[in-house]
Amino acid sequence: MCRHQPRARLSPDEKLAAEESFALYxxxxxxxxxxxxxxxxxxxxxxxxxxxxxxxxxxxRSAI
Structure with missing residues (x-):
């Protein structure tokens, strides 16, 4: 449901950070x-x- 295909080439660290961020979202x-x-x-x-x-x-309100 929440999977997507990355469009840009990312380093392994950036890819991991992006996946963690996306999972949190x-x-x-x-x-x-x-x-x-x-x-x-x-x-x-x-x-x-x-x-x-x-x-x-x-x-x-009307009673007041």
Whole structure:
């Protein structure tokens, strides 16, 4: 998923540093992709829950 073909000729040290840097980048991106796919099927906040919170906040403000 996160593999690519290098375009420039790199020294072994540069190649190792580039792979480490790319691995550090890929881990959070993969996690975000998993969370995004999960949120489509199973949202953390349903619209009705958010609407309830909005109404509760308005009711609280109007009471003040």
């Amino acid at each position: 890929c881990k959070p991106v993969e996690l975000y992709n998993i969370i995004q796919r999960r949120s489509i099927k199973n949202p953390a906040f349903l619209q009705r829950c958010l609407l309830y919170k909005i109404h509760a906040r308005r009711k609280k």
